[in-house]
Amino acid sequence: MATIDLNLLSALDVLLAERSVTAAAKRLGLSPSATSRTLARLRSATGDPLLVQAGRSLVPTPYAERLAGRVHALAQEAQAVLTPVARQIDPQSLKRMFTIRANEGFVALFAPALVTGIIEAAPGVRLRFAPKPDKEATLLRDGTVDLEIGTAGASAPEVLSQLVFRDSFIGAVRLHHPMLAEPMTPRLYAACCHVVASRRGVWKGPVDYALGELGLQREVVAIVPSFLDALNIARRSDLIALVPRSCIGSNNVEAQGLQGFDLPMPTPELAISAMWHPRLDADPGHRWLRQKFVSICRGAT
Template identity: 40%
Template sequence: MNLSGPAMSRTLGRIREAFGDPILVAAGRKMVPTPHALELQARIHEIVGTASELFRPENPIDLAAMEPQFTIRTNDLFIGAFGMALLGRLQTKAPRCRLRFAPDGDDDLDMLREGRIDLYIGATIALRPEIRTQALFDLTFQVLARAGHPIFETTITPQSLVAHGHIVVSRRSQWIGPIDRVLGEMGLSRTIALVVPTYYSMIETLRFSDMIMPVPDIVARNLPLETIGLKVFDLPFPIEPVTLFQAWHPRHDRDFVHRWLRQEVLATARNARPIGEG
């Protein structure tokens, strides 16, 4: 801020008076923000970002002359199904564009707020009201099993589904999911023998097992099933689809390059699966 020590002290004093809060307090040899200051941080960041937009030139931006780099937090489902297609679309207009995918985690909201990621793409994050979202498409579930699995010998029913061990995908290592809630309403429960963090982690070895693995249909659709010795079947009961969405901080609402990124993500996803398609 290019202020002397006394000037900084006077400025901090005015800020404290305006907000009715110490804002910064001593902790040993350093100053740390108060809880109220931390609450204000995200809002002030947004206000500063909005004000910065006023000084952006209105002239069209030449994407071909730029070297944009984006960081997107998402899971292996989106990366495997859309990663290369998205990069291809981006590089059509910005040949030197680079794309970095990072695994989703428990601090996704903070990463968006602090500008450490450009987008979050997923279905499970608990969002705050200020975060912008846009639906991409709906996921329905199917089940993978090895070719020749005993489940294919008769009509597949809820009872035959729970007669075999299941592999569940959960990045948070949860045993129970939407399928279990539906089964519970029918008085049934399944045996979950294995929980894994990613959708593609068990694909290669599933063909050597009699376990079965529910996956979003877009995973099964992008696999060479016959080549890897797997077959897919529909769940023998209806289940609510899950909506995949992209999320961003509102400071990017009017940013031309970020808006272009969001448009390309939407176009890439909808070309593969229009919203509302089951």
């Protein structure tokens, strides 16, 4: 391939279409003498005269006639491959399946608005929500997942991300929980029994470290895989669930039989991001999905 000049392909396509060195030179933006030299190079490369004189015009050889259709298709394809990707697309004409990896709490809260908003804008788009049992970036790297939602990790430094929204932890208890009758303090919070959500079964987190600085320790009596599981247990017991504010912040929590409350000690914010592999960064369809996705999520929080 080092000896192949793709400019020759485009030149041959124009020469076969025009059957005139002068006319081809105008289309190619070259002088007639330069175009004649290009024709000579093409004859040398193919081993065929390609175009021969017939009176005042040029006519293709049988080989050139057989080649014309293939040359035109190849020239068009090469031009398409080597043309910069269009930055704007028409969502109405976009037909594509996107796989989004997120935990079930995010899906429960945001999927209805995402499906409605994205499909209204792009009727040919299909969304597939995949579970997120871990933070491994393998599925982003191999193309199985198009977009991942969560807190950015350090396992895949090449993965790109965009902040979707900021979140924070709150407590959630059943309605009429005895704890609600008193002002919330770190000591009162620590004295209750707790249910936490952890995919990896981890007992301690930022809340425990904040309590530890005050010389306090809470009693975690149950660990469940998801925040929705934690809320379900809190609804039916006296346990306190620790969940992101987004899990219940925009819903009618009283209708769910729950009451949310601010934690009585500061804890770090959660940065919820959309993550994707660099191979998709310039893809116009994926770019549109990211922009629409972030816009809908921010509007729902």
